[in-house]
Amino acid sequence: MIKTFLYLAVFLALFSIETSFIYFLPSPVDRIPLVITAVVFLYLYVGFPNVLWWMVFHGILLDTFSLSFVPFHWLAYVAAAVVTLLASRHVFSNRSFYGVAATTTMAIATLLIMEVLLATLGSVFGSSQQLFGAIVSVRIWGMGLGILLLLMVFPLAPKLKSTLGWVFQQYR
Numbered sequence: 753m754i755k756t757f758l759y760l761a762v763f764l765a766l767f768s769i770e771t772s773f774i775y776f777l778p779s780p781v782d783r784i785p786l787v788i789t790a791v792v793f794l795y796l797y798v799g800f801p802n803v804l805w806w807m808v809f810h811g812i813l814l815d816t817f818s819l820s821f822v823p824f825h826w827l828a829y830v831a832a833a834v835v836t837l838l839a840s841r842h843v844f845s846n847r848s849f850y851g852v853a854a855t856t857t858m859a860i861a862t863l864l865i866m867e868v869l870l871a872t873l874g875s876v877f878g879s880s881q882q883l884f885g886a887i888v889s890v891r892i893w894g895m896g897l898g899i900l901l902l903l904m905v906f907p908l909a910p911k912l913k914s915t916l917g918w919v920f921q922q923y924r
Contacts, residue, residue, distance in 0.1 A: 783893035828866035864891035
């Protein structure tokens with residue numbers, strides 16, 4: 753029970769930081785994909801399997817609060833979570849920086865592709881405008897800024913892994 757509460761609290765903190773703080777920074781810094789980068793890092797490097805659900809919940813919350821460009825944004829995040837799972841299990845199984853960075857890039861690229869598809873479908877059915885330029889700009893900047901965020905976090909990775917492992921092991 754406490755472990756579930758901790759996972760929920762950390763997710764909500766990351767979501768709140770991304771949507772309340774990062775989104776209001778000047779462009780292009782406002783495109784930092786904090787939740788996606790954290791999920792890939794925690795899943796691939798630290799080994800927390802439950803954090804993949806954070807991507808799905810992130811998409812659901814973005815849809816709920818209408819903070820997304822496209823309808824059914826959660827579908828894009830489900831696809832990104834599946835790509836993260838498959839890439840980390842079959843392609844980048846080691847815990848190197850390159851594997852984490854490549855998996856993050858693949859997850860964001862999947863979001864880009866899915867958002868363009870969802871925006872196209874939304875514009876065909878009249879439920880959204882065609883914002884392809886904005887979608888591509890946000891995701892391309894997100895890829896670069898996600899890699900920069902990983903570059904800043906990765907030197908701290910062993911300490912983060914031991915600290916987070918200890919905290920979550922205490923509450924099994």
